[in-house]
Amino acid sequence: MISEEQVRHVANLARLGLTDEEVERMGGQLGAILESIEKIQELDLDNVPPTANPLSLTNVFRPDEPKPELDRDEALASAPAPEDDLFSVPRID
Amino acid sequence: MAETKEKQTYQAVIGLEFHVHLATRTKMFCGCRVTYGDPPNTHTCPVCLGHPGALPVLNEKAIELGAMAGIALNCEVADHAVFARKNYFYPDLPKGYQISQFDEPICVGGHIDVPTSDGTVRVGITRLHLEEDAAKNVHVGESGRMHGSTGSLIDFNRGGTPLMEIVTEPDIPTPEAARATANQLKAILQAIGVSEADMEKGQLRCDANVSIRNLDGSFGTKTELKNMNSFRFVEKGIAAELERQREIIEERGRIEQATMHYDPNKDEVYSLRSKEEAHDYRYFPEPDLLPLELSREWIEDKKNRLPELPAEMKKRFVESYGLSDYDAGVLTADRDLAAFYEEVAENADPKQSANWISGDLRALLNEEGIEISDSKVGPKHMIELISLVETDTVSRSAARTVLEHVFESGDAPSSIVERDGLAQTGGDELDGVVEAVIADNPDEAERVRGGDKKVVGFLVGQIMKATRGNADGGQARERLLEKLGS
Numbered sequence: 001m002i003s004e005e006q007v008r009h010v011a012n013l014a015r016l017g018l019t020d021e022e023v024e025r026m027g028g029q030l031g032a033i034l035e036s037i038e039k040i041q042e043l044d045l046d047n048v049p050p051t052a053n054p055l056s057l058t059n060v061f062r063p064d065e066p067k068p069e070l071d072r073d074e075a076l077a078s079a080p081a082p083e084d085d086l087f088s089v090p091r092i093d
Numbered sequence: 094m095a096e097t098k099e100k101q102t103y104q105a106v107i108g109l110e111f112h113v114h115l116a117t118r119t120k121m122f123c124g125c126r127v128t129y130g131d132p133p134n135t136h137t138c139p140v141c142l143g144h145p146g147a148l149p150v151l152n153e154k155a156i157e158l159g160a161m162a163g164i165a166l167n168c169e170v171a172d173h174a175v176f177a178r179k180n181y182f183y184p185d186l187p188k189g190y191q192i193s194q195f196d197e198p199i200c201v202g203g204h205i206d207v208p209t210s211d212g213t214v215r216v217g218i219t220r221l222h223l224e225e226d227a228a229k230n231v232h233v234g235e236s237g238r239m240h241g242s243t244g245s246l247i248d249f250n251r252g253g254t255p256l257m258e259i260v261t262e263p264d265i266p267t268p269e270a271a272r273a274t275a276n277q278l279k280a281i282l283q284a285i286g287v288s289e290a291d292m293e294k295g296q297l298r299c300d301a302n303v304s305i306r307n308l309d310g311s312f313g314t315k316t317e318l319k320n321m322n323s324f325r326f327v328e329k330g331i332a333a334e335l336e337r338q339r340e341i342i343e344e345r346g347r348i349e350q351a352t353m354h355y356d357p358n359k360d361e362v363y364s365l366r367s368k369e370e371a372h373d374y375r376y377f378p379e380p381d382l383l384p385l386e387l388s389r390e391w392i393e394d395k396k397n398r399l400p401e402l403p404a405e406m407k408k409r410f411v412e413s414y415g416l417s418d419y420d421a422g423v424l425t426a427d428r429d430l431a432a433f434y435e436e437v438a439e440n441a442d443p444k445q446s447a448n449w450i451s452g453d454l455r456a457l458l459n460e461e462g463i464e465i466s467d468s469k470v471g472p473k474h475m476i477e478l479i480s481l482v483e484t485d486t487v488s489r490s491a492a493r494t495v496l497e498h499v500f501e502s503g504d505a506p507s508s509i510v511e512r513d514g515l516a517q518t519g520g521d522e523l524d525g526v527v528e529a530v531i532a533d534n535p536d537e538a539e540r541v542r543g544g545d546k547k548v549v550g551f552l553v554g555q556i557m558k559a560t561r562g563n564a565d566g567g568q569a570r571e572r573l574l575e576k577l578g579s
Contacts, residue, residue, distance in 0.1 A: 013373060015182055052175065052378030058386040064117050064154035067124025067138070075137045075249070078144075085133050086231055086246035089184040 001031045103342075104306040105335050106313070107271050108263035109327075111278060112256055113288045114226065114296040115158045120253035121225040122149030122192065122382075127255070129294045133231070133248035141253035143187030148381050151176075155255040156199070156385065159223045160395050162257060162287045163200030165402055166218050166278075170392045174199045176223075176379040181372070184247055185227040193258075195376040198222035199385065206404060207277045208422050209270045216274050217262030228252030251295075257288075263302065263312070268335065272328035275299055276426055279324075280403045283428045292323055299327050303334045305342060313338070314348040318362065321355055330355030334362045406431060414443035423451040429465045430455070436472035441479040449475060453493060457500045469503030470496070478506045488565055491515045515563060523556075523564055527572045530555045541577045549573065 007027045011018045018026060076082040119126055123140035139147035160170050177195035203218035228249040259278070265271045279290045279297060290297040304315035318334050321327045334353055341348050353362045401409070403425045410421035410431075424434045424447065437446040454475070458468060478496060481487045487495060487510055498509045510516050530552055531538045537548040549570065556569040 013180070013375070053380060053383060055383060057383050060151065060383045061153035061156065062124070062150045064119050064152050065124065066119050066126045069125050069135070070137050070139075070142075072132070072134050075134050075142060078142075083246060086248055087134070087184075089245050089247060091244050 002027055002034060103335075103339055105266060105268075105331075106263045106304045106306050106315070107265035107268070107331060108302040109261045109265065109271060109274060110300045110302070111259040111275070112226075112298040112300075113162075113259065113282060113290060114294075115155050115223075115255040115257055116286060116288050117152055117154045117158065117255050119152060121152055121155055121223070121255040122253060123147075125253065128250060131250055133250060136250045137252070141187075142249055143189075149192060149379075151382060151385075152255060155223060156387075157395060158255075158287045159199050159221065159257055160387065160392065161285055161399060162259070162282060163203065163221045164392070164396050165281050165285050165287075165399060166200070166203040166205055166221065166259070168200035168203030168218055168221055170200050170387060170395075171197065171385075172387055172389070172392075173197060174385040174387070176382045177376045178379050179224075179374045179376055181374060183227070184245055185230055185252065187228070187249070187252070191224060191227065192379050192382070193224035193376075194222035197384075199387075205274070205277055205281065207270060207274045209267070209273050211267075211270075214264070214266065214270050214274075216264045216270075219260045219262050221257060221259045224256050224258060226251055226254040226256040263304075268328045268331040271301060271331050272324050275324050275327050277403070280426050280428060284401065284403055284406070285399055298322075299324075301327065301331050301334075303331055303338070304348075305335065305338050313342075314350055316348065316351050316353050318353045318355060319365075326355055326357050329357065329360060330362060333360060337362055403428075403431075410434075414438055414447065416444065416447050420447045420451045423455065427465065433465050433472055433475075437475045437479070440472075440476045442483070445479050445483070446475065449479060449496070453496055454500075457497065461500075468500065470499050471503075474499045474503075474506055481506055481510065485565065485568075486510065487515055488563065491563060523560070523569065523572060526556055526559045526564070527569065527576055530559060531573075531576060538577060541574075 004023055004027060007023050007030065008018070010030075011023070011026070072085055076085065076087065079087045081088045114127070117127060120141055123138050125136045125138050125141055128136055140149055163170050174194065175197040176192050178190040179193045179195070180190045182189055198220045200221035201219070203221070204215050205218065207214045207216055228247050229251045231246040231248055261274065265274055282288045282290045282297075288296055292298070299321055301318040301321070302315045303318055304313040307313050316334060316338070318330050321330045333355060338348055351364045354365055355362050407418075407421045407425040410416050410425060411418060414421075416424070423430075425431045430450065434446060434450050437450065454465075454468075454470060457470075458465060461468075478492055478499070481495070482489055482492045491510075492506075494513075495506050495509050495515060498504065498513070499506055502509075534552060534555065537552055540548050541552065552573055553566060553570050556573065557564055557566060560569075
C-alpha cells in the first residue's frame with residue numbers, strides 16, 4: 001500500500017494540488033497499481049532484461065536537415081501573455 | 094613557517110562538468126535550426142515547444158558527434174545506449190522533463206592528458222552523455238526595456254539544442270590544472286569538429302565540484318561551483334572556493350553542501366541557496382525514443398574518420414619541426430593558432446616561426462584578449478617579418494616594433510619598415526657611421542688601437558646612438574675593431 005505522505009509527495013513533485021478526498025482516492029488507485037506490479041514480481045525474471053519499449057526497433061534517426069519551423073506569431077499564439085516576442089512566465093524562485 | 098606547512102597539507106579535490114553544444118545544423122529531436130543571436134522564438138516547432146502529442150526523433154549527426162567526442166576522449170562507446178526522462182519543472186523546459194541519458198549513456202570511462210606547469214596530469218572521464226539544452230531565460234532588464242512585473246521571459250530558440258555533458262573524475266589537483274583541463278578539452282573538441290566550443294556563445298559551459306581532502310584521506314564535503322563563463326574564471330573561481338573552504342576548516346567549522354557562484358568583479362564566491370532542495374528527478378527510460386545499438390563497425394568507422402588530435406599534433410610538431418615540448422604544446426592548444434603556425438613554418442624557419450608566434454604574437458593576442466582569427470596579422474605578415482630579420486634588414490628588436498604595428502594596422506611589415514625608417518643600418522651606411530664615430534672620438538680610438546678594450550663598449554654605444562638603435566650591436570663592434578686594426 002501507499003501512504004498518504006507518499007501520495008502528497010508525488011502530487012507535489014507533479015505540482016498537483018489534491019484535496020484530502022482526492023489524496024485518499026489516489027492512494028487507493030496508486031496502491032492497486034503497485035499491487036499489480038508486485039504480482040509480476042512474483043515471477044522469476046532474473047534472466048529477462050528490463051524492457052523499456054515493446055518495439056524491437058533500434059537506431060531510428062532523422063538526418064541533420066532543417067525542417068519548416070513555426071512563425072513567431074504562431075509559436076506565441078498559445079502563450080497567455082507574450083511580451084516582446086518572448087514567452088512571459090511568473091517569477092521563478 | 095608553521096602556517097605554510099599547515100597549508101601544504103590541504104589537498105584540493107576538483108572534478109569538472111562540461112556542457113557542450115554539438116555542431117549540428119538542427120536541434121536534437123526536431124528539425125529546427127540551431128542558431129546564435131537570431132531574434133527570439135524564430136526557430137521553434139511543436140516538438141521543442143513541448144506541445145502535447147509532439148514526438149521527438151533523434152538527430153543522427155548528434156549521435157555521431159557524441160561518439161566521436163567519446164572516442165577522442167579515450168572513452169568506451171557503448172554498444173547499447175538509452176535516453177531517459179529527467180523530470181523537473183522549470184519554465185525553460187516546456188515538457189516538464191529533459192530528455193537526457195541516465196544509466197546507459199553513450200560513452201563511459203575515458204581520460205585526457207593535461208599539460209600543467211607541474212607536468213602532465215591524467216584526468217579521468219567518468220561519462221559522456223547526450224541530452225537537449227533548455228530554452229533561454231531572458232531575465233527582466235536584459236531585454237533592454239523597463240518591465241513592471243517580476244517575471245521571466247523565455248526564448249525557445251536554444252531549447253532542444255543538442256547538448257553533450259562530459260563529467261570528469263575528481264582527479265584535478267589545482268585550480269590551474271582545472272583551467273588547463275578545460276583548455277585541453279576545448280582544443281580536442283574543436284580539433285575533431287564536434288563543437289565550436291565558444292564560451293561566449295554558450296557553446297561550452299563549465300561547472301566544478303570542489304572539496305578539500307580530509308586528513309584521513311577521505312573526500313571532504315563538496316560544493317558545486319556554477320556558471321564560470323571563462324577559463325580564467327574557472328581557475329579563479331575554484332581558487333576562491335578552495336580558500337573559503339580552507340578558512341572554514343581552520344576555524345573548525347563545517348562545510349555545507351551548496352551551489353556556489355563566482356563573482357569575477359569581487360573575486361569572491363557566494364552561495365545561491367544555502368539550503369538545497371533534494372533533487373528527485375525520477376529518471377525513467379524515454380518511451381518516445383528507441384534504444385541505440387551501435388555496432389563495432391560503426392564505432393570503428395567513426396574512429397577512422399577522426400582528424401588529428403591535439404596530442405598527436407603536438408608530437409608531430411616536436412618531431413617534424415624540431416620544436417620544444419612547450420612551444421609545441423602552446424601552439425597546438427589552439428587549433429587556429431596551430432594552423433597559422435603551419436602555414437608560416439612552410440615558408441620560414443620553423444623554430445623562428447615558433448618563437449615569434451608562441452612568444453611575441455601570442456603576447457599581443459593575450460593583451461588584446463582576441464583570437465588569432467580576429468587578428469589583423471596573417472601568416473604572410475609573419476613570413477615577411479621573419480625574412481626581414483633573417484636578411485638583417487631589421488634588427489630583432491626593431492622587428493618587434495614592426496609586429497606591433499602590423500598587429501594594429503594589418504599593413505605589410507616591409508612598408509612599415511620603410512615608413513618608420515626602421516631598417517637596420519648596415520653595409521656602407523654602417524661603415525660611414527663607424528668612421529664618423531672614430532673621427533669624433535680620436536682619444537678613445539687611439540686607446541683601442543693600442544689594445545685597450547675597455548673603451549670598445551663606449552664607441553659601440555656611440556655607433557648605436559648615431560643609428561638610433563637600427564644597427565646590429567655585434568656587427569657594429571666587428572666593423573669598429575676591423576677599422577682600428579685590433
